Amino acid sequence: MSENNQFRDVFDAIADPTRRRLIQLLAEADEIPLHELTAQFQMGRTAVSKHLTILKDAGLVIDRKVGRETRFRLNAFPLREVQDWVAFYSKFWSANMMRLNQLLEEEEE
Known part of the structure; x- marks a missing residue:
């Protein structure tokens, strides 16, 4: 990601099947905690977090802390x-x- 472009390209963000699946899961719920998202994949929490960061950089995901838990929701705009x-x-x-x-x-x- 270049310094001139502070946001990741949406097309780049949705190019990966894992990220498309994350978008689908988030679209089906109001808000989902990280541990519930991680349970849907055969990869670790760190890998899922990296995918969520890419989606967040593209503006597709919004997160918020609730205690020690991070919850995610879709911003489809x-x-x-x-x-x-x-x-x-x-x-x-x-x-x-x-x-x-x-x-x-x-x-x-």
């Missing part, structure tokens, strides 16, 4: 960038699929 990017290409694929459908219909005639 940065995923809007991904949604907008995918929507652009969705239009592209829709147009191409319509053209393909027309070609196949013409071939059948």
